[in-house]
Amino acid sequence: MKGGAMERDCTWVQERISFYADGIVQGDEERLLHAHLRGCADCAATLAxxxxxxxxxxxxxxxxxxxxxxxxxxFSLRRSGFHKKRLLARAGRFAAAALLGIAGLTYALSAFMTPPQADMNAYWREHAIFTAQGIPMTVGANVVAIEATYRMQKE
Amino acid sequence: MQTVDEAELVRRCRQGDLKSAEQLFRVYHRPIHNLVGRMLHERGDVEDLVQEVFLRAFGSIGGFREEASFKTWLMRIGTNTCLNFIEKSKRQGMDSLDDPLDSGDTRGDLLVGRGSPEGDLLADEMGARLQEAIDRLSPDFRAVLVLRDVQGLSYEEVAQVVGVNLGTVKSRLARARALCVTWMKEYLS
Structure with missing residues (x-):
């Protein structure tokens, strides 16, 4: 095709004609292709x-x-153990649930066996006497402290 | 009955649920059969290869990461299975898969399901000639043409399936189409 500087030759058009047919050419390229195809019977026939x-x-x-x-x-899937994945998955879920259950039970039991922190403080207050320094002491330590106090008084 | 979406079917399939696998198979059997049939066309046992595609897919479904759609992933397995088969056949010298088939080959499977009334004869003939043109393409070009123009995948999907960039897909498709047009010239005019 003969044309001006802005026009493209048939080789250039043929390289892009598939993209033009799919409508994925845009902008100047599309305009140039369109202009060429309007004026070139060979390329228009190729496009058709x-x-x-x-x-x-x-x-x-x-x-x-x-x-x-x-x-x-x-049949082949069964033979390859495909369906066993499901059994394994179920077994895995069961094992996870069992572990969670055991962990929960252990936590509950330990909470039950050990008094909460607030109760512990009350326990110490109830069972402790205060030395001259005001330090809470355990019952066992209290005996030692009482004995020491007696000894001091006797002396 | 509740409709289970594809993602759920894939999830269940991963866990070894054969019923979900069958549902996925029912959806994609025909597209995969078409892909393999158009790619190989009388050069291999299409039914065997279709089975192989699904066995590979379900066997490796744990590796499906959902970066692409299940369809694209399955098409990729289908395409690779065909290309591997073609390559293997070439190495074994079983058949020259890049050579055109003899014109005397029957094309019955192309016409299956069609009543072939007179008005359809020309279309049937064109379809048969076009399948011959597809057969003459190199496997790489054939794959891109079948995936895009026969299977209707987008350029991006074809790139994902074939594992090449978009530019390569475009150039391969343009070349494949141009070759088909050249070989079809006498029937088109």
Whole structure:
């Protein structure tokens, strides 16, 4: 095709004609292609052939399977242990639930056996006497402190 | 009955649920059969390869990371299975898979399901000739053409399936189409 400086030759157009047919060319490139195709019978014929070919490709009839292979596929999957994943997954879930249960039970028991912190403070207050320094002491330590106090008084 | 979406079917399939696997198979059996049939066309046992595709897919479904759609992932397995088969056949010298088929080959499977009334004869003939053109393409070009123009995948999906960049898909498709147009010229005019 003969044309001005802005026009492109047939080789340039043929390289892009597939993209033009798919509508993925934009901007100046699209305008140049469009202008060329309007004026070039050869490239326009190539585009028509291309569009027709793509149309036939898109409408090729579906190939019909001659058989339903699912039975054979499922047989092979079973033989390979595919369905055992489910049993394993169930076993895994059961094991996780059991572990969680044991952990929960252990926590509950320990909470039950050990008085909460607030109760511990009350326990110490109830069972402690205060030395001259005001330090709370355990019952066992109290005996030692009382004995020491007596000794001091006697002396 | 509640409809289970594809992601849920895939999740259940990962856990070894055969019923979910069958549901996925029912959805994609025909597209995969078409892909394999168009890629190989009378050059291998299509039914065997279709089985192989699904066995590979379900066997490695734990590796499906959902970065692509399940369809794209399955198409990738299907395409690779076909390309591997073609490569293996070439190495074993079983058949020259890049050579065009003899014109005397039957094309019955292309016409299956069609009543072939007179008005459809031309379309049938064009379809048969076009399948011959597809057969003449190199496997890489054939894969891109079948995935894009026959299977209707987008350029991006084809790139994911074939594992090449978008530019390569575009150039391969343009070349493949141009070759088909050249070979179809006498039937198109």
């Amino acid at each position: 052939d291309l569009l027709r070919t793509v149309h036939i490709l898109e409408h090729l009839p579906d190939l019909e399977p001659s058989e339903d292979p699912w039975e054979a596929i499922s």
